[in-house]
Amino acid sequence: MDRHAHTPPRPDTFATRLRVAHALLMAGDPRAAADRCARSRTRAARAGARGRQAAFGALRAEALLCLGELAAAEQEAGAAVRAAVPGASLGRWPAAVLAEVLTELGRHEEADRQLCRAAPEASTRTADLPRYLRARGRHRLAVRRPGAALADFLRSGELTYRQGNGPFARMPWRTDAAEALLHLGRPDEAAELIAEQLTGATAVGPRHRGIALRLRAATEEPARRPATLALAADELRAAGDRPELARTLADLGETLHALGDGLAARAVLRRAWHLAADCGAVPLCDRILPHSTPPAALASR
Incomplete structure (x- = not known):
């Protein structure tokens, strides 16, 4: 008799595969996360498991968003929305990711429609509600509604805390809220949340550290900002997050310009513009470069 005949198989459950793929994304390997999700999504589609297909598609779209492959992220998230099962515990996740991609692309009306279609009832407490609130907050921040965005981020953080080890337990709600506070002119409160993100148990992965450092720079004296932004850029390069790296370089270029180093500022802004343009982040x-001015126009600034 085969001595392995009664050996239980190694666990390969939906939750396990999703957790592994998510851990890859958090650890700063979005390409590996996207590839793993593609295989799992295809397997789920063949089995007719729509909910699993939608979840892996949503996570793959998040990884593609980090990579700056916005067109591919939109396509993947759209397919996940079509596969999603209404009322399922993760049924709003695809729409939330699609809304975030559309926000990054500057298509705010379409993002708003996705969020409205997926809006939960007042009593809904599904596992994906924190993720939905984060996407709505990112959209509201983009359309200059920082007060409403802050409310969404804080509510998302509260629900994430209550869920404990749920699927969105490590969402960076503190840095989201800090960004909204900066828009509201409340840098001291923002700095407290950023410090928590950088030093607490939630300080995982180069992507979250890079975003937190970029925002921390905005709370510092101008002379200290270039060093902090350089650290942020290093973390975001390691994470492969091109849109966030472009934001960081844009902040660095603006800071250098304000400090009187116009030559370095122009070089950094050129890099930021090309990176954002390559992503399609309009x-x-x-x-x-306001009004889509060609990067060559920087030479005359």
Whole structure:
């Protein structure tokens, strides 16, 4: 008799595979996360498991968003929305990711429609509610509603805390809330949340550290900001997050310009613009070079 005949198989459950893929994304390997999700999503589709197909598609779209492959992220998230099972515990996740991708692309009306379609009832407490609130908060921040965004981020953090080790336990709600506070002119409160993100148990992965460092720079004296932003850029390069790296370089270029180093500022802004343009991040391109001015125009600034 085969001595392995009664050996129980190694666990390969949906939750396990999702957790492994998510851990890869958090650890700063979005490409590996995207590839793993693609295989699991295909397997789920063949089995007719729509909910699992939608979840792996949503996570793959998040990984592609980090990589700056916005067109592919939109396509993946759209497919996940179509596969999602209404009322399921993770049924709003695909719509939340799609709304975030559309926000990054500057298509705010479409993002709002996705969020409205997926809006939960007042009594709904599904596992994906924190993720939905984060996407809605990111959209509201992009359309200059920082007060409403802050409320969403704080509520998302509260629900995440209550869920303990749920699927979105490590969402960076503190840095989201800090960004909203900066928009509201409350840097001291923002600095407290950023410090918690950087020093607490939630300080995982180069992506979260990079985002937190970028925001911390905004709370510092101008002379200290370039060093902090350089650290943030290093973390985001390690994480492979091109849109966030472009934001960080844009902040660095603006800081150098304010400090009087115009030559270095122009070089950094050129890099930021090209990176954002390569991602298709239209609003970010317009922030760096208003009205989609060609990067060559920086030479005359």
